[in-house]
Amino acid sequence: MQKTICLSFDIEDWFQVENLREKFPPEIWDKCESRVVKNTIKILDLLDEYNVKATFFILGWIAERFPDLVKEIHSRGHEIASHGYGHIINYQLSRKEIFKDIRKSKEILENIIAQEIIGYRAPSFSITEDVIDVLKRLDFKYDSSYHPFSKNKRYGQIDTNKKGFFYIREGLLEIPMSVWKSKSFELSIAGGGYFRLYPYILFKSLALSYLKKNDFLIMYFHPWEFDPEQPRIKDIKFSYRFRHYIGLKKTYNKLSKFLEISIKNGFTFRRLDDSIKNGGIYEKIIG
Numbered sequence: 001m002q003k004t005i006c007l008s009f010d011i012e013d014w015f016q017v018e019n020l021r022e023k024f025p026p027e028i029w030d031k032c033e034s035r036v037v038k039n040t041i042k043i044l045d046l047l048d049e050y051n052v053k054a055t056f057f058i059l060g061w062i063a064e065r066f067p068d069l070v071k072e073i074h075s076r077g078h079e080i081a082s083h084g085y086g087h088i089i090n091y092q093l094s095r096k097e098i099f100k101d102i103r104k105s106k107e108i109l110e111n112i113i114a115q116e117i118i119g120y121r122a123p124s125f126s127i128t129e130d131v132i133d134v135l136k137r138l139d140f141k142y143d144s145s146y147h148p149f150s151k152n153k154r155y156g157q158i159d160t161n162k163k164g165f166f167y168i169r170e171g172l173l174e175i176p177m178s179v180w181k182s183k184s185f186e187l188s189i190a191g192g193g194y195f196r197l198y199p200y201i202l203f204k205s206l207a208l209s210y211l212k213k214n215d216f217l218i219m220y221f222h223p224w225e226f227d228p229e230q231p232r233i234k235d236i237k238f239s240y241r242f243r244h245y246i247g248l249k250k251t252y253n254k255l256s257k258f259l260e261i262s263i264k265n266g267f268t269f270r271r272l273d274d275s276i277k278n279g280g281i282y283e284k285i286i287g
């Protein structure tokens with residue numbers, strides 16, 4: 001079977017992340033220096049260079065302020081999906097608040113592109129049973145919020161032993177992040193901070209070995225990870241600072257090199273919706 005890489009981008013600004021939350025509560029976001037448009041355009045140009053199509057999980061808060069950015073992403077052939085509205089991790093919200101947050105983002109995005117939004121990714125992978133019920137009620141077709149890497153306690157745990165792709169509710173598919181596993185240890189190779197932390201050579205060999213055994217590599221990035229010039233916030237916990245700022249200078253070049261080698265290896269890049277409809281994810285579903 002054709003080996004497929006699905007790149008995804010969670011479109012949010014640098015000050016909206018969980019690691020910087022104590023300094024940047026949502027009430028002050030409108031006063032912060034927005035850098036999301038230019039960082040996203042940088043990503044779009046890189047993808048165009050290699051003719052790669054991807055999925056963009058866009059925060060409703062961003063879409064509301066920058067509808068032209070959503071249109072631009074869409075017009076360049078990428079999938080528009082939802083990253084919720086307000087980027088509050090779902091464990092802090094009631095079921096009703098989760099419903100409102102996700103519905104609002106879906107409506108905003110659908111009004112901008114006049115097409116149905118079928119995919120969702122939770123902020124900080126904060127998937128819960130309530131979130132899954134809400135997605136089902138709102139008629140989403142897939143969720144991509146499950147990150148089965150046990151070392152990061154912020155990620156949501158769902159009640160499953162299933163690996164790979166699976167139906168999490170009737171008609172609602174789960175597309176988890178890729179984690180490299182051996183008997184004795186595991187490493188996330190899904191992107192984000194892991195991609196920035198590993199030397200390129202290590203990431204490349206893990207990814208290639210993963211793709212020997214698996215047909216799909218599912219990855220995620222953020223626009224602020226391509227922006228070494230972003231404001232540096234110093235007085236926050238070391239572990240937060242480390243996670244947010246590690247390797248920013250090299251993300252762009254590393255991803256560019258990885259796109260090049262993947263194409264040389266004959267791997268295909270597909271949007272998540274396209275992988276579901278035409279790219280063979282259905283054949284991989286185990287239950």
Ligand SMILES: [Zn+2]
Binds near residue numbers: 010083122123124
């Ligand atoms: Zn996010």
